[in-house]
Amino acid sequence: MLLIETLFIVQIFIFVFFPTMKEQNKLVEGINNCESEIKFEKVLIKNDSEWDAALQEVYDIIKGRSDCKFGVTDFQKISSSYSKSRQTLTIKPKFKQDISILNVKKAKTDGYAKELKKVVDSWPKNLSDIQKIEKINDYIIGKSDYYYEVLNSAQGDNMTTKNGFYYYSWQAIMDEGKGVCEAYSSLFKRMCELCGIECETVSNADHAWNRAKVNGEWKYFDVTWNDTTNKPRKYFNLTQAQMAADGEH
Incomplete structure (x- = not known):
């Protein structure tokens, strides 16, 4: 959302x-x-x-x-x-929040950034870009559950984790293992960048996903729907036309 x-x-x-x-x-x-x-x-x-x-x-x-x-x-x-x-x-x-909460978020963010770098650095060095993206996709799916309560709540984007992270942020997934599509797509983008893979966020009025450059060509990925449909490769390494075929991307 x-x-x-x-x-x-x-x-x-x-x-x-x-x-x-x-x-x-x-x-x-x-x-x-x-x-x-x-x-x-x-x-x-x-x-x-x-x-x-x-x-x-x-x-x-x-x-x-x-x-x-x-x-x-x-x-x-x-x-x-x-x-x-x-x-x-x-x-x-x-x-929106006072300085004490913001300072906690800054410190936590630094820690989560280091944690992600350790994850990426632990992977074999000879992986191709698409193999790295497979690991990114699987890591996020294993790390997060889609947080439907945000969409159903009158609070909307004001809902946060215990440490003050909004469920639209990548930090929310690292903090509580929950997030909505913006959290999934921003975490995907961040991990791609750690792997040296060019990546961008794509969005419409209701949803966010990603495109990443694989062998010099833009390919499309939707980790959120890979997670929520329980088909981890359904929206993976697609062309723009393939991604748009369902009328919702």
């Missing part, structure tokens, strides 16, 4: 207002440190449309960076202010 409503999205981000890695790193570092204001100088914004586009880039960076310890569901809102005379854009993240 997604917080966005769109027909079809492949998350490919092009940054205009935060074009350099230095700027993006500054944003991620500020988010990870739970700063209330993150200032960027020499940013030229001409109108409200560009202002909105700059704020959208902030969300895109948060979604796209695996080293960002918080996801979009962690924020009550992210606002901004702009000084035209100084060409200074100030990003103002407002978290």
Whole structure:
């Protein structure tokens, strides 16, 4: 279940207002440190449309960076202010949870990241990319159960694990072995990146899955449905046409 409503999205981000890695790193570092204001100088914004586009880039960076310890569901809102005379854009993240919970989440996230790296590093070094993805698929299926209660709850995206992770995040699976499709797809993407495999999230109004580059070709994977249908290879290594054939992807 997604917080966005769109027909079809492949998350490919092009940054205009935060074009350099230095700027993006500054944003991620500020988010990870739970700063209330993150200032960027020499940013030229001409109108409200560009202002909105700059704020959208902030969300895109948060979604796209695996080293960002918080996801979009962690924020009550992210606002901004702009000084035209100084060409200074100030990003103002407002978290849903207090600092004590956020600090626990940061520490846990670091631990879970190390745990995933150990898992990947334990695999034979001569595996092909598709063999690595098989192991990723099987690891996530063995680790997680789909958490239907999130969809059935009036709380929706406010439901969290005992350590404060929203069930839309990959950390929820590591924390409690539960999550919804966004958690599955984000964990799949993270593990692919650890294996050096290019991977992106694909989504529509109701669901999220992945595509990964195998032998130079994009192939599609849906670990959530591989788990919930109890057929671990049903939505695995498919072409876009094969994935879309059911009318729900």
